[in-house]
Amino acid sequence: MSGVWVLIVVALPLIGLLVGAVIEVARRSDLTRLWKFVWLGALVLIPIFGLAFYIVVRPPRAEQVGGPTDVSNAEAIVILAERRQHGDLTEAEFHMELAAITSVD
Amino acid sequence: MVSRLKPAAPAALIGSGDVSAGVLTSMSRKDRFITKLVSFLTRAVYQDVEVYWTGPVPPDAPQLTVSNHFGGFADGLVMLNVMPRRPGIVARDVIWKIPVAGRLMNWIGGIPVHKPEDRGSATSNDEMFSSCYDALRGDGHILIFPEGVTRNEPSIAPVKTGAARIALGARTSGVECIQLLPVGIHYEDKAALRSRVFVNAGLPLDLDAAAEEFESSGNSVTANDRDAVRALTEEINVGLRRVAPDYENWEEAYALNRAAEIALRSQLDDPAGEVPPGLRDRLANTLADRPETSRNLITQAVGEYRQDLDGAGFSDAELNSALSTGHFMRSLVWQVVVAALLFPFALVGAAINFIPYLIVKAVGLLRVAPSVAASIKPVTAIAVFGITWGVVIWQSISNYGWVAGVAAFILLPVYLAATIAFLERVVRLWRGFRRWRAGSGVRAITDDVRTRRTAVVEAVLAE
Known part of the structure; x- marks a missing residue:
């Protein structure tokens, strides 16, 4: 493999991941200062092994979109239909609330 | 049908993939490793796993999750990925007779259940009940597929009494506050790799509250109380049918899902966006519960509209959301830039993963039931990609030393992700091109077609 090719497909993503890991360790609130220092030291002094080890043992970052989401018209219609299905809304109430959301009644 | 499961709360949580606590989570090393492995495998096998939580689930209470079983092995993988707490999966003991699978099930805390129809199976399930009670006693979490079989129909099979007997038996043995959580798994195409999955988690049923109602009618609530078991099984049945796909037949499943999609797209x-599969599936679920006359009207309206669309050569998305030239050009430039950045990594990923991909494709050609395909495709993919990557890492170590091997271990998932992202971007670009090209044709479409579309929307919303 040529030097440029190795730089692009090997070094570049490794550097990107390494920088990402360093930023993540610095921002983590679940680590004590000592552990942050240990991890940052490992990532800087033995970058490849430190990065591999960090990737394996780091806790998963939750991807949950916390709390209520913005309710779009589409979402509001689905929620109305579910409330009707569960018996929380009568047919008349469903159509009244639906009319408030859409022009269809 | 009356159920204690209350209507959906509007304050719902939507997640994608790993749904757990809000930040970096604290869990045991084993749990952490399993979570990471399952998350990686799920991301490789599916394009997207969307999760909808109807309401909050008590994080520390003992939990018994019941789910539909349409995808075999895939169901276990998906549930392990989306559940905040790793469940012990109750599964048929035949799985333990497969050498590697048995060890794997033990490692992830599986609980074997014996069925009389499985030859060589034990005759008693006392051990299974006792394991489930132990798991729940420690505020643990178990997962049961109460239909007892994998399904190739778009409906829930009759729910068996096992889940209710476990829950009531655990309560009798002193476990309090058990939460019964119904969860529906919706596959876009369960036999395909890189399809999308929607997981619909309903509201948990508090077993203590339910049992008090049984007790007030003079019955003692134990796992041997037939009336209580029957009543609780019915609760589970109703809860599961609300969140999981449950249609009369495939034709109805197709029509109600298309109708929901068409109504929501408006x-x-x-308007150029894609209807989220989760919203579509949830609305279609409610349509499946409508009276037969309403369902027939929707099915008929969808059929007529589809006929017109086929004649015109457009899809509903193209008719409703044709892209303007400006919008398409902006999208084109952005997609091309991203694709160009991904290209070198995607190329390396394609070179490494092409042969395992072909093997998985070949397995997909086997004529087996979709639920079997949903099991063997991911298993094959995990095996062949795992072996290939093992060989690449071993070769890197042999030729360039340990540092290169560790770098390969880090980079192989990156290359695969880049290849998948690149190919999916190309597909998206092609779809965008079709919608842009459809622009002039759509303007020439007669009012009749649009009237048929309005009929579908009205059938969904007004019926």
């Missing part, structure tokens, strides 16, 4: 904030 209501999207961005």
Whole structure:
């Protein structure tokens, strides 16, 4: 493999991941200062092994979109239909609330 | 049918993939490793796993999750990925007779259940009940597929009494506050790799509250109380049918899902956007519960509209959301830039993963039931990609030393992700091109077609 090719497909993503890991360790609130220092030291002094080890043992970052989401018209219609299905809304109430959301009644 | 499961709360949580606590989570090393492995495998096998939580689930209470079983092995993988707490999966003991699978099930805390129809199976399930009670006693979490079989129909099979007997038996043995959580798994195409999955988690049923109602009618509530078991099984049945796909037949499943998609597309904030599969599946679920006359009207309206669309050569998305030239050009430039950045990594990923991909494709050609395909395709993919990557890492170590091997271990998932992202971007670009090209044709479409579309929307919303 040529030097440029190795730089692009090997070094570049490794550097990107390494920088990402360093930023993540610095921002983590679940680590004590000592552990942050240990991890940052490992990532800087033995970058490849430190990065591999960090990737394996780091806790998963939750991807949950916390709390209520913005309710779009589409979402509001689905929620109305579910409330009707569960018996929380009568047919008349469903159509009244639906009319408030859409022009269809 | 009356159920204690209350209507959906509007304050719902939507997640994608790993749904757990809000930040970096604290869990045991084993749990952490399993979570990471399952998350990686799920991301490799599916394009997207969307999760909808109807309401909050008590994080520390003992939990018994019941789910539909349409995808075999895939169901276990998906549930392990989306559940905040790793469940012990109750599964048929035949799995333990497969050498590697048995060890794997033990490692992830599986609980074997014996069925009389499985030859060589034990005759008693006392051990299974006792394991489930132990798991729940420690505020643990177990997962049961109460239909007892994998399904190739778009409906829930009769729910068996096992889940109710476990829950009531655990309560009798002193476990309090058990939460019964119904969860529906919706596959876009369960036999395909890189399809999308929607997981619909309903509201948990508090077993203590339910049992008090049984007790007030003079019955003692134990796992041997037939009336209580029957009543609780019915609760589970109703809860599961609300969140999981449950249609009369495939034709109805197709029509109600298309109808839901068409109705929701008109209501999207961005008319060029895609209808989220989760919203579509949830609305279709409610349509499946409508009276037969309403369902027939919707099915008929969808059929007539589809005929017109086929004649015109457009899809509903193209008719409703044709892209303007400006929009398409902006999208084109952005997609090309991203694709160009991904290209070198995607090329390396394609070179490494092409042969395992072909093997998985070949397995997909086997004529087996979709639920079997949903099991063997991911298993094959995990095996062949795992072996290939093992060989690459071993070769890197042999030729360039340990540092290169560790770098390969880090980079192989990156290359695969880049290849998948690149190919999916190309597909998206092609779809965008079709919608842009459809622009002039759509303007020439007669009012009759649009009237048919309105009929579908009205059938969904007004019926």
